[in-house]
Amino acid sequence: MLVLKFGGTSVGKPERMKKIANLVMASPGKKIVVLSALSGTTNTLVSIGDHLTAGQAAKAEEEISALEKHYLTFIKELYESEAFQAIGQEIVSRYFILIRLLAAGQFDTKSYRELLAQGELISTELFYQHLQERKISSRLLPALHFMSIDENEEPELQKISARLKPLVNSLTNVEIIITQGYICRNHRNEIDNLKRGGSDYTASLIGAAIQAEEVQIWTDIDGMHNNDPRIVKKTVPISELTFDEASELAYFGAKILHPSTIVPAQKFNVPVRLKNTMDEKAPGTIITGKGTEGSFKAIAAKDGITAIKIKSSRMLMAYGFLRRVFEVFENHKTPIDMITTSEIAVSLTIDNNSHLASIENELKKFGSIEVDNDQTIICIVGNRIMDQKGVLTKVFQSLTEIPVRMVSCGGSANNVSVLIDKQYKEKALNVLNEGLFGLK
Numbered sequence: 001m002l003v004l005k006f007g008g009t010s011v012g013k014p015e016r017m018k019k020i021a022n023l024v025m026a027s028p029g030k031k032i033v034v035l036s037a038l039s040g041t042t043n044t045l046v047s048i049g050d051h052l053t054a055g056q057a058a059k060a061e062e063e064i065s066a067l068e069k070h071y072l073t074f075i076k077e078l079y080e081s082e083a084f085q086a087i088g089q090e091i092v093s094r095y096f097i098l099i100r101l102l103a104a105g106q107f108d109t110k111s112y113r114e115l116l117a118q119g120e121l122i123s124t125e126l127f128y129q130h131l132q133e134r135k136i137s138s139r140l141l142p143a144l145h146f147m148s149i150d151e152n153e154e155p156e157l158q159k160i161s162a163r164l165k166p167l168v169n170s171l172t173n174v175e176i177i178i179t180q181g182y183i184c185r186n187h188r189n190e191i192d193n194l195k196r197g198g199s200d201y202t203a204s205l206i207g208a209a210i211q212a213e214e215v216q217i218w219t220d221i222d223g224m225h226n227n228d229p230r231i232v233k234k235t236v237p238i239s240e241l242t243f244d245e246a247s248e249l250a251y252f253g254a255k256i257l258h259p260s261t262i263v264p265a266q267k268f269n270v271p272v273r274l275k276n277t278m279d280e281k282a283p284g285t286i287i288t289g290k291g292t293e294g295s296f297k298a299i300a301a302k303d304g305i306t307a308i309k310i311k312s313s314r315m316l317m318a319y320g321f322l323r324r325v326f327e328v329f330e331n332h333k334t335p336i337d338m339i340t341t342s343e344i345a346v347s348l349t350i351d352n353n354s355h356l357a358s359i360e361n362e363l364k365k366f367g368s369i370e371v372d373n374d375q376t377i378i379c380i381v382g383n384r385i386m387d388q389k390g391v392l393t394k395v396f397q398s399l400t401e402i403p404v405r406m407v408s409c410g411g412s413a414n415n416v417s418v419l420i421d422k423q424y425k426e427k428a429l430n431v432l433n434e435g436l437f438g439l440k
Helices: 014-026 041-053 057-078 082-104 109-133 157-170 198-209 243-251 262-267 321-331 356-363 391-398 422-437
Strands: 002-006 031-035 138-140 176-180 183-185 191-193 214-219 240-242 272-276 285-288 298-311 339-341 345-350 368-381 406-409 415-421
Touching: 002 014, 002 198, 014 031, 014 057, 014 109, 031 109, 031 198, 041 057, 041 082, 041 109, 057 082, 057 109, 082 109, 109 138, 109 176, 109 183, 109 191, 157 198, 176 198, 198 214, 198 262, 240 243, 243 262, 243 285, 243 298, 243 368, 298 356, 298 422, 321 345, 321 356, 339 406, 356 368, 368 422, 391 415, 391 422, 415 422
Parallel strands: 002 031, 002 214, 031 176, 138 176, 214 272, 240 285
Antiparallel strands: 183 191, 272 285, 298 345, 298 368, 339 345, 368 415, 406 415
């Protein structure tokens, strides 16, 4: 069985939704189709929620009305017959009544999460009815029936599998099962979500839960590229990646893939294929447990990084010092990306400044603190590249004109990471593209 996920741009226009129906039909055998909300919907719902939280009901209603109008135009182009256009209007009307009821009530975090779920719920129902109009056998299986997270907001894969397998097996004569990405239930059985980009994560969790033959992530680009095509003019798609390489790239900024996607797929060795909805003949990128060692594969950049340096003479010969430093970040639930140490200083990076002021205050008891904001991590990835000779030489020869704040290597055999000021990001990606791949 295949799991096929289509993102917001893939379903963002009626003609594209029709096209993905063709793509789904072209895939042989039974499949589960995971859909995101129509492009722009989640951003609008976030904006509506922010207005409601701020007590700006009139502004929220303006955005609700504009979004409803967009959907009413969408269904006129999606459905051919008057009968199905009427069905589409009923779907839109029903969901926007709910959205307005949420807006009219006491708007809290629970209401906010329920509001954000509406985009996926609408898109899947519209798609299901499109297949019905074309007389394509399919079923709509709500993700809220099987997808769940625990009190730590981690997916409950065993429970997901226990719920999903019987549901899928019961649909013996159905080849196409449609469900929502992103949304789930939390440990209180409330509607919740897997955070932004979570539709990829949904597809991978489903793939792992049912031991799928393959998970396909369909976007608007032909697979993972060796560099950021928005910044670097000459990039090339990568045909194959290992799970570890893909995880590093996703975590350090490759936008095509949600950072958590690879984890469940890798655990159960389910291949993940990245495909382009706009060019289905493009080979894309296949991610598996196999790979060729020793070559640079890709570069990714992660912005919004804060570097913190803790300098203290008490570090010298002091055991337990790093543990006490790490406990500060653990207490504030703030992950660390990079770390380097010397005899009298520790430098580390974080990508979440929510608790920065409190973290700084607690770290001051260890010594002097220096904080640099607006930094960027550049991650250079390849399968076991650190086992090869001359890797760092090639990297630093490319970066001779760029000040490097920190370097991290050895923690993983698959990447070298450097920290630079964001102002040098574009230049760094371009010179590395030329120095490591010969692409200018």
